[in-house]
């Protein structure tokens with residue numbers, strides 16, 4: 001499985017283990033890395049007019065020096081640029097010694113539109129913003145119109161967070177990294193700076209992963225496909241999971257219906273929109289397969305959940321912010337682990353706790369391991385209301401989601417173009433399988449309903465959340481332009497059929 005993501009620190013541990021286990025030493029790995037890059041260049045950009053290799057002072061630069069040597073050996077017109085020679089005794093110093101070309105200073109670098117620029121300035125070891133000749137070389141490369149291939153990571157980009165340190169980074173057409181992808185290849189803006197990312201095998205054995213024990217993956221069906229619910233031959237509608245989706249008042253009912261339809265398409269055998277009395281007639285006018293039940297008070301809610309075997313609940317979309325919402329959330333949470341298998345809190349159910357997030361965290365911290373964690377589905381705005389100190393881009397989105405999941409003892413789906421799903425047990429995924437056409441009103445309601453549909457069928461919370469995010473994204477990719485949230489539930493069956501069969 002290639003879905004593990006390694007932080008730069010974990011990658012350097014993988015390098016260390018590979019070197020300790022032999023047969024390659026550090027220079028051997030560097031030569032393999034350089035060979036993989038040169039092969040990619042000759043396969044993709046063989047007709048470039050000139051090959052410019054920008055080298056930094058560390059091992060990323062060392063990879064570049066190997067590339068320059070191999071391109072020259074292949075008869076390509078190549079210039080290598082480097083300001084400071086690598087420290088004596090390092091692998092990069094060996095790469096420089098093996099290069100028969102004389103390197104040129106970075107300040108003379110200039111590329112034309114038909115050239116190829118190989119960015120080997122900085123990779124995993126970037127510690128501070130690019131300045132001086134490095135920053136100017138990045139500007140010239142980005143403005144040149146030449147194709148740009150980045151070694152390991154575009155220079156200026158943090159492999160940990162996907163953030164650009166200091167505002168300037170290489171914009172690559174292709175990035176070749178080694179062994180496994182890094183979070184920065186998938187998190188934004190990193191993903192859009194990498195271009196196509198290719199992972200090269202440089203001879204590091206997969207066993208290194210056993211020692212490192214990474215807990216971050218690229219979201220992919222391989223991680224959760226075996227947990228997807230399948231109906232049993234002798235099942236009935238309630239044994240397939242009954243989901244309750246909670247509606248707001250008469251002018252805010254659509255969101256709960258979108259979530260309800262998504263839960264039904266996820267395979268829940270029965271789905272009920274639970275509505276305040278004031279919105280019963282609006283909801284009734286728009287529902288057919290989905291059932292309808294009135295509940296204005298907590299005792300009515302509890303009565304319904306207990307009598308109708310509700311296994312999953314989604315509350316928040318269009319529900320309304322305030323005390324009534326807090327009361328319903330805490331009533332549902334009391335039932336979580338008893339009647340209700342799974343609870344999804346979205347939108348207003350999160351915002352309602354803006355003034356007292358600790359109260360929500362205390363509610364959700366159910367002690368017994370037999371109770372599935374709740375699933376929270378904030379976008380960045382809602383996330384900032386519950387976790388103000390974790391808002392903003394100062395820390396990696398993965399770290400922020402993980403910290404949030406631990407605080408609220410729940411699975412957190414931190415939505416956006418690079419949605420992160422984090423579990424309180426520290427597992428996390430980054431999702432890159434989605435179309436920007438998902439940025440349309442109501443698509444988050446569909447996602448929340450999908451999660452509830454899977455939870456009601458007994459799927460574990462983390463896997464249910466990851467599956468819902470990927471399937472939601474897959475639907476958007478298949479539909480493309482013109483997508484509205486109303487289209488999404490109807491797209492779910494085709495994706496599901498590919499994952500579970502007929």
Ligand SMILES: NC(=O)C1=CN([C@@H]2O[C@H](COP(=O)(O)OP(=O)(O)OC[C@H]3O[C@@H](n4cnc5c(N)ncnc54)[C@H](OP(=O)(O)O)[C@@H]3O)[C@@H](O)[C@H]2O)[C@@H](O)CC1
Nearest residue numbers: 015029030033058059060122123124125126127128129152
């Ligand atoms: N390990 C292995 O065996 C293998 C590793 N491989 C390759 O190694 C790469 C990682 O190498 P690396 O650790 O040497 O880091 P790298 O990205 O070259 O930068 C470190 C140097 O840059 C400097 N520096 C940092 N930021 C700076 C700035 N803004 N402006 C100026 N200077 C700055 C920093 O200086 P310092 O911060 O220490 O002052 C240090 O000198 C990895 O991406 C992959 O390509 C492959 O060959 C496979 C085998």
Ligand SMILES: Nc1ncnc2c1ncn2[C@@H]1O[C@H](COP(=O)(O)OP(=O)(O)O)[C@@H](O)[C@H]1O
Nearest residue numbers: 379415416417435436438439441442443444445
């Ligand atoms: N640029 C994008 N690329 C991919 N997915 C996106 C993008 N922007 C938003 N999304 C996804 O669309 C959904 C929007 O949800 P949300 O913000 O709650 O909207 P709403 O409240 O209108 O339903 C989330 O699943 C989010 O991850």
Ligand SMILES: [K+]
Nearest residue numbers: 119122151153
């Ligand atoms: K680089």
